[in-house]
Amino acid sequence: MSSNIDLLTHLRHWLHAHPELSRHEGETARHLRGFLIEHAPPDAIIPLQGAGFAAVYNGRAADKTVLFRCELDALPIHEINTGIAYSSVYDGVGHKCGHDGHMAIMAGLALCLANRPDRGRVVLLFQPDEETGTGARSCVQHQNFAQIEPDYVFALHNLPGFPAGAVICKTGTFASEVKYAAIKMTGKEAHSAQPETGHSPAIALADLMLCAQQIQARYDRPDAYALAVPVYTQMGVQASGVAPAQGEVHFTVRAALAATVQQMWQDLRDHATTLAEQYGLNVTFETREDFAATTNGQAGFDMIQQAAVVTGRPFQKLDQPFRWGEDFGELTKRYEGAMFGLGAGQSQPALHNPDYDFPDEILPDGIEMFRALVAIVTA
Template sequence: MENLSALTILRKELHQNPEVSGNEFNTAKRIVSFLQKYPPDEIITAVGKTGIIATYNGKKKGKTVLFRAELDALPIEETNVFEHKSLNKGVSHKCGHDGHSAILCGLAQKLHAEKPEFGTVILVFQPAEEDGSGAKKVVEDNRFQYIKTDYAFALHNLPGFKMHQIIVKDHIFSCAVNSIIIKLKGKTAHAGEPEKGYNPAMAIATIITEFNALIQSDIANNNYCLITPIYSKLGKKAYGVSAGIGEIHFTIRSDSNLEMTNIETTLENLAKSIAKKNNLKCKVKWTQSFKANRNNIEAVELIRRAAKYNSLDILEKEYPFTWGEDFGLFTEHYSGAMFGIGSGINTPALHNPDYDFPDEIIQTGVNMFHQISKQITDAY
């Protein structure tokens, strides 16, 4: 109970002091301070700017397993009024990364108390998951390059599922997501003589129509493709002027990394073709890209075995989650898997201003990660 109490206190401290993607400096310091009470064999800081790698070596050589949690919060104003509410205006932990980090710190407690029999366990506290840049920064960091792991695991709390329930899925766990910014430049003209200019309005309307025709929104069917308009802008509030500039943004989702690449090419070519027909210059930029989480079948089986060992209810998810999670970059490089832990049927949804991570599932997450690690490091 003492260990759980320390983890709950840590979780609430992290919740009170949230930091957005790429700025998790104080969050990282707090995690390092906690880890120093359960000293790893090696700790590396400032990985991918603010990330942390903590390594616990076994008694003998063997396999290596990596576990990842996230550090960042969201630019969302919290509406909760409990004692541990966010102290940073306009920023709050609305995805549960405070809880995920606490769980990984709980694994550190376990590994310090009981060294792995064989092999190595690596804990990665990753920055900037929410904007899709963090996993890439960590993986490309020179100090991460030397890491060769046999397996990589991550979890995510899931409102709307029974508390403590373990949600698993072979193959694709969560979708690939990417966002496109299309900027169009024409020529302004007098609003009474619009034919003397090139107004992007019709091009934007055509892009919306053509993109909409490509949507296949049923995740149960093949070639799932969801294209959501996010933002648009046209000209200025000058009522005597026919607009000469405009832009429109979309977010795209697919259940396949390969298909996402095809969709990206199709949409980019379509936007440029429509712009050309309307005598407009077109610039395309992609942002906040998330690879699909492709779960390795053997890794998922290790999750199932750990859930059964801990007497936890298992839900086999039929279709992928449609949200993005940049752990997908890890599963692209390593044999790995992400799984879910139910955080309550009536818990507010992720990214909602009244959401809060339920401390009741911290121990569940710790037990799952620890048992997965033992199945790998004790079985060499």
């Protein structure tokens, strides 16, 4: 096992040093396919959307199909970990969500499957575009996914702030429903000395951002949180004499339940429409990203808890879902299964921080959890 971990650590470091953004993961996918073909040749490699692909390992006897998913993409965050030999070679791009570690864990599972499982079929989904919320959806909607049709689906996500190697899970919503959307307003330019002769979106956009706080307060509760957060705004040109005609504000709206997100977004749309009428503006709405809530079924949760017991790893049941979005929800709303968290260490920097680096010491924990789930599903 130690030689395999050395091999997987080297793979993880290469992936960390060569991060690729969503929809641009071609070299990452090629490197992983090459690793599998050399070290754990699958029975089939199924091309999916974009850089996505699935590696299939058929058991010696027919049984259920279990799918495991990892993500290929990195983030537009500049790495500040200058003290590591494998820091990102690309300015402004880094594996700051730990997807390099998730890929290495999946490759480790492939090494365990090289001699084939006793029963069933194991599918390893190397999925692109997770950070945009589009990758899982595009993969399951791809015509080739009909060759897979899993009985169970599983994924993990590393979790800084939890003990290294601990397993964290819950039934119901594990990761939140998230909508990222833009509201754009257009009026008429005017001289800034005579703003009344035009139609500026300035006051309407300011009002809309303040209204987001009121909408959030309307739905946020101790037992079911809700957030409506302005994340970007742009208006006008850099000229002292021009009162602007155009502006936009972007929001992320998130909650444990899809219905809550939909209602908050509708409230924002309604208020924006009212403001546009009041200030003589045109208004348009654009949804940029949608993350379906990752909802864990009872059977999937039970299997994860059983795998933690079998592998001797501490198990923690969550009371509340995580606030971040995860597009694995596109799989859990179609198939039985669940996602779990894998503790990355209590002193680790948080996800999406510029100094985050996936801890190599938890690679065996993820691999052993996935191996145990294969055995449980096909028992």
